[in-house]
Amino acid sequence: MHDHSESLIKELQGVARQIRLDVLDMVYRRQAGHPGGSFSCAEILAALYFHHLKIDPARPDWPERDRFLLSKGHAAAALYSVLAQRGFFPLEDLERWGHLGAHLQGHPDRVKTPGVEMSSGFLGHGLSIAVGLALAQRLGGPRYHIYALMSDGDMQSGVAWEGAMAAAKFRTSEVTVIMDYNDVQLDGAAHDIMPLEPLIDKWRAFGFAVIPINGHNVRQILEALDEALEIHSMPTVILARTTKGKGVSFMENSAKWHGAVPSAAEYEQAKAELKGYPA
Amino acid sequence: MSEIPQRQAYGVALAEYGDLNDAVVVLDADVSSSTLTKFFADRHPARFFNMGVTEASMVNVGVGLALGGKIPFVNTFAALLTLRACEQIRTCVAYAHTNVKLVGGYAGLSDYKDGPTHFATNDIALMRAMPNMVVLAPADNREAARMVQVIAEYPGPVYMRISRAVVPDVFDDSLTVEIGKGITLRDGGDVTIIGCGSMVGRCLRAADRLAQEGIDARVLSMASIKPLDAELVVLAAQETGALVTAEDHTILGGLGSAVVEALAEHHPAPVEFVGLKDTFAETGPDTETLMDAWGLSIADLVAAAKRAMQRKA
Numbered sequence: 001m002h003d004h005s006e007s008l009i010k011e012l013q014g015v016a017r018q019i020r021l022d023v024l025d026m027v028y029r030r031q032a033g034h035p036g037g038s039f040s041c042a043e044i045l046a047a048l049y050f051h052h053l054k055i056d057p058a059r060p061d062w063p064e065r066d067r068f069l070l071s072k073g074h075a076a077a078a079l080y081s082v083l084a085q086r087g088f089f090p091l092e093d094l095e096r097w098g099h100l101g102a103h104l105q106g107h108p109d110r111v112k113t114p115g116v117e118m119s120s121g122f123l124g125h126g127l128s129i130a131v132g133l134a135l136a137q138r139l140g141g142p143r144y145h146i147y148a149l150m151s152d153g154d155m156q157s158g159v160a161w162e163g164a165m166a167a168a169k170f171r172t173s174e175v176t177v178i179m180d181y182n183d184v185q186l187d188g189a190a191h192d193i194m195p196l197e198p199l200i201d202k203w204r205a206f207g208f209a210v211i212p213i214n215g216h217n218v219r220q221i222l223e224a225l226d227e228a229l230e231i232h233s234m235p236t237v238i239l240a241r242t243t244k245g246k247g248v249s250f251m252e253n254s255a256k257w258h259g260a261v262p263s264a265a266e267y268e269q270a271k272a273e274l275k276g277y278p279a
Numbered sequence: 280m281s282e283i284p285q286r287q288a289y290g291v292a293l294a295e296y297g298d299l300n301d302a303v304v305v306l307d308a309d310v311s312s313s314t315l316t317k318f319f320a321d322r323h324p325a326r327f328f329n330m331g332v333t334e335a336s337m338v339n340v341g342v343g344l345a346l347g348g349k350i351p352f353v354n355t356f357a358a359l360l361t362l363r364a365c366e367q368i369r370t371c372v373a374y375a376h377t378n379v380k381l382v383g384g385y386a387g388l389s390d391y392k393d394g395p396t397h398f399a400t401n402d403i404a405l406m407r408a409m410p411n412m413v414v415l416a417p418a419d420n421r422e423a424a425r426m427v428q429v430i431a432e433y434p435g436p437v438y439m440r441i442s443r444a445v446v447p448d449v450f451d452d453s454l455t456v457e458i459g460k461g462i463t464l465r466d467g468g469d470v471t472i473i474g475c476g477s478m479v480g481r482c483l484r485a486a487d488r489l490a491q492e493g494i495d496a497r498v499l500s501m502a503s504i505k506p507l508d509a510e511l512v513v514l515a516a517q518e519t520g521a522l523v524t525a526e527d528h529t530i531l532g533g534l535g536s537a538v539v540e541a542l543a544e545h546h547p548a549p550v551e552f553v554g555l556k557d558t559f560a561e562t563g564p565d566t567e568t569l570m571d572a573w574g575l576s577i578a579d580l581v582a583a584a585k586r587a588m589q590r591k592a
Contacts, residue, residue, distance in 0.1 A: 111376050118346065119375035122366060128336040129371065132343015135328060141348060159367070162336030
């Protein structure tokens with residue numbers, strides 16, 4: 001079942017590279033945003049939007065489309081980049097992120113932006129909303145799969161674990177959580193701020209199948225997404241170990257870059273490094 | 280006085296409306312035997328989801344159901360719903376403009392025996408402050424029952440509060456329910472009493488008592504607190520010159536505040552507030568006694584009407 005060609009992997013790595021370059025430009029231009037957590041999920045978004053998701057940019061309301069929920073809404077710039085690259089709206093719109101009257105809000109707004117399934121920004125909501133979407137389709141109508149991209153910050157919130165209980169109760173195998181587990185949050189290392197470990201044990205205890213992967217390895221992401229679709233008895237979490245700020249040496253694993261803006265010199269260095277990543 | 284509590288009228292109406300509309304789904308947080316959504320659960324088990332004590336997640340699951348094309352009625356005690364799930368309601372229902380119907384049971388002081396933890400006395404204020412949110416407090420069983428279809432067919436977020444108690448009947452079968460419209464229950468030219476929810480029956484009895492003293496009081500039932508029927512309120516201010524608002528809720532941010540906001544803009548007039556005066560209440564022997572003890576009695580309404588009249592220019 002895992003038949004992903006080298007050319008596909010290269011293509012998706014290119015999409016991820018463009019996501020990071022777009023995010024860097026967007027954050028620098030706007031002098032605001034969240035580069036660290038946008039870089040950590042670039043490969044995941046590329047794999048979803050350019051290969052795995054059943055979507056049609058010409059029909060953002062297509063009833064049978066898969067649903068992707070960006071629970072970690074602060075990665076908005078990364079989502080905007082991949083949506084624009086995929087053709088949900090013009091690439092030029094990225095330049096007006098945060099402008100008055102522009103549809104691209106600081107955090108995703110489902111009412112304003114084509115392709116954004118759900119508004120988000122405060123952490124923790126994606127999983128329980130995904131459960132609701134799963135229950136809805138069981139009552140008839142179009143069938144689709146639901147993906148929620150959660151961060152370690154998401155999983156510190158109580159509502160996320162309430163959602164996990166609900167997913168277990170209803171055995172929502174229609175739901176795949178992808179956890180962008182970069183272990184860095186605004187104030188420091190997640191394992192210092194509020195430890196989540198043992199995370200694999202927790203997810204299993206909450207009734208999830210767990211697929212641990214390297215969240216920057218495109219092949220592993222694609223294989224995990226396929227594997228999750230074959231699990232029909234319970235929801236799945238793809239526990240993607242990632243690096244916050246991935247691709248820019250001075251941003252990697254640094255809480256400082258959760259929501260910081262690079263200087264002119266830092267911007268140039270970051271751009272140069274991202275153009276060469278992965279080698 | 281009706282024979283059954285308002286919650287029962289709501290629960291029965293919801294179950295029956297479920298026959299007519301397949302899109303309606305119902306969620307409750309382990310209190311379906313109290314809110315009486317259990318009638319829906321018994322009749323439509325595949326469309327009922329008991330979420331346990333996960334109010335925040337329950338609202339989000341409702342959001343997901345709405346995004347999936349269903350019409351979720353999300354139920355629990357009004358205080359739990361609007362306080363514990365307040366952020367979910369703000370972000371995922373109001374801001375995201377999802378088609379979720381929030382129904383808070385045990386409104387006001389109606390859960391007399393459980394005390395102030397269980398009372399909902401700031402739910403109207405909280406929900407009014409949510410952009411996109413409709414806020415409703417039906418006065419009697421007939422209005423509560425008819426609201427079910429109205430809010431199901433309204434495209435957008437709604438909050439409705441329902442009393443645990445038996446509430447007086449104020450409407451007959453000719454009642455027409457409309458979001459944004461108040462109803463004149465009694466005409467009068469000396470003073471206007473505007474009530475919502477379980478206070479409306481008391482407003483009518485206060486008007487009877489005022490009539491015995493030769494005071495001709497108008498009574499408006501204002502189930503639709505947001506959007507408010509400002510036109511009807513302003514007309515009452517113009518024609519009677521003095522008003523009283525009545526709610527089983529804090530006077531900060533509820534029906535009274537909505538009324539004076541409308542009047543301040545269009546036709547300032549003296550208004551007296553009947554409601555909880557920035558205080559928690561206490562446990563009581565029954566709802567009616569408790570309401571009487573905490574400033575919501577018919578005598579309180581009568582006195583407030585006279586004070587308002589004395590303040591006429």
